[in-house]
Amino acid sequence: MAVKIGIVGMNGIGNNHAACYKEDDLAEVVAVCDVVKERADASAERFGVKAYYSVKDMIEGEQDLKIVDITTGGIDNGSWHFEPAMEAIGYGKHVLVEKPLCHDVREARDLVAFAEKQRVYLGCNLNHYFTSPAEKAKQYMDSGDVGELVYCLAKMGFNGGEMNYALANSPKIKGHPYFHMRAFLTHPFSVMRHFCGEITHIQTFSDRPGFRRSAGDVMVSINSIHVKFANGGVGYLLSQRGDTVYGLGGWWSLEVAGSRGTFCIENCVEKVSFWKATKGIAPISVQPEPEVTHFGTNDFNRTFHNRLHAFLEDVENKVAFEQLRASGRDALAVLEYVHAVQESYERGGEVIRPHPLPPLHGDPHFMM
Numbered sequence: 001m002a003v004k005i006g007i008v009g010m011n012g013i014g015n016n017h018a019a020c021y022k023e024d025d026l027a028e029v030v031a032v033c034d035v036v037k038e039r040a041d042a043s044a045e046r047f048g049v050k051a052y053y054s055v056k057d058m059i060e061g062e063q064d065l066k067i068v069d070i071t072t073g074g075i076d077n078g079s080w081h082f083e084p085a086m087e088a089i090g091y092g093k094h095v096l097v098e099k100p101l102c103h104d105v106r107e108a109r110d111l112v113a114f115a116e117k118q119r120v121y122l123g124c125n126l127n128h129y130f131t132s133p134a135e136k137a138k139q140y141m142d143s144g145d146v147g148e149l150v151y152c153l154a155k156m157g158f159n160g161g162e163m164n165y166a167l168a169n170s171p172k173i174k175g176h177p178y179f180h181m182r183a184f185l186t187h188p189f190s191v192m193r194h195f196c197g198e199i200t201h202i203q204t205f206s207d208r209p210g211f212r213r214s215a216g217d218v219m220v221s222i223n224s225i226h227v228k229f230a231n232g233g234v235g236y237l238l239s240q241r242g243d244t245v246y247g248l249g250g251w252w253s254l255e256v257a258g259s260r261g262t263f264c265i266e267n268c269v270e271k272v273s274f275w276k277a278t279k280g281i282a283p284i285s286v287q288p289e290p291e292v293t294h295f296g297t298n299d300f301n302r303t304f305h306n307r308l309h310a311f312l313e314d315v316e317n318k319v320a321f322e323q324l325r326a327s328g329r330d331a332l333a334v335l336e337y338v339h340a341v342q343e344s345y346e347r348g349g350e351v352i353r354p355h356p357l358p359p360l361h362g363d364p365h366f367m368m
Helices: 012-022 037-047 055-061 082-090 105-118 132-142 179-184 186-196 210-214 302-317 328-346
Strands: 003-008 027-033 050-052 067-070 094-097 122-124 149-159 199-207 222-229 234-244 252-258 261-266 271-276 291-294
Touching: 003 012, 003 055, 003 302, 012 027, 012 037, 012 302, 027 037, 027 055, 037 050, 050 055, 055 067, 055 082, 067 082, 067 302, 082 094, 082 105, 094 302, 105 122, 105 328, 122 328, 132 186, 132 252, 132 261, 132 271, 149 186, 179 186, 179 234, 179 328, 186 199, 186 234, 186 252, 186 328, 199 328, 222 328
Parallel strands: 003 027, 003 067, 027 050, 067 094, 094 122, 149 234
Antiparallel strands: 149 252, 199 222, 222 234, 252 261, 261 271, 271 291
C-alpha cells in the first residue's frame, strides 16, 4: 500500500520531490502546503491534490497522512525547516526534511530529541550517497578490500571563476557570510561520514577571492578543511562556490584510501575506480591498473528518487531507529561538523572538536 505524503514548501525543491513521488509505487502525495497561496494552488493543480496554507490545516484535513516532507528554504537554505518539522512531529507524523536539517544547530538538536521522544522517524535528504557508485564503493569497504582507513579526500563545489561571477541578490544569500558552509557542506560531510565514520577534530582555512571582496560579497566561499576520524584516519575536504573551474574528478569526487586498496568516485554518479594493493613494490612511475566501473549516466537528479524511495522503504518496513538511512541524527552530526568549521574559521584556524551526538535513549525499535 502506498504511503500518504504531504509536502510543505512548494518552490523548486518541493515540486521536485512531488515529481519523484509520482514515479514511486510506494508513494501517494495527497496534499501540498505553502504559506504563499499561489504556489500551493499551482502545485496542487499540477499534481492533482489538495492545497493547504498551514501545516495544521493540512494534517488535520488529511487524517491518513503518514509522512510530512519539509522542503521549505529560508536563510542559508534552512531557517524555515524547524517550525513546520516540529509541528508535524507534534502530530505524530514521520518527517523528512531537506538539508540542512536546520539553520541553527541548537534547533537541530531539539528537533532530533523531539522526534525521538515522539517515537517517529526523522529523515533528511542527504541524497549524495544514494548512488550506484557509492553502493559499489561501500561493497569494497564492507568486503575488506579497502582495509584500515588511511585517508579520505573529498572535493565538492561548483564550476565558475571571476568571469562568471555575479553578486547574489537573494535575501537568503546576500549579507550572509556562512551561506556556503551552512547550505552546502552538509553534503560532502555526509558522504565522508557515510564511508569513514565519525569526525572528532576539524580545522579550516577559509576565505573568499578578491573579486568577491571587490564586489562587497561577504560569503566565505572557499573552504579548506582538515579532519580526523574516530577510527584514526585523516581527511581533507575542499569546497568552493563557483570561484574557479574544477578539474580532475569533476564537481564531486571522493577518494578513500585504506591499507589494502583505494577507491575514487568521480562526478558523484558517473564512475568508481578501485586500486588494489598487491605484494611487491612497483616503480614509483608505474600506476597500477584500476578496476573501473562506469554507470553510464551523469544524471544527478536520480539521487532524489533513490533517497526518497529509501525513506519510504524504511518507514514501511518499520526499521529500528538506528537503522534509518540518512536519519535526523546523521544530519545533526554533519551539522555539528559545519558548526565546527564556522567556529574554527572565526578562531583563525584553531582545531575544534565537534559537539558529539547524544546517546539514543530507550528502545531503539519502532513502536507505533
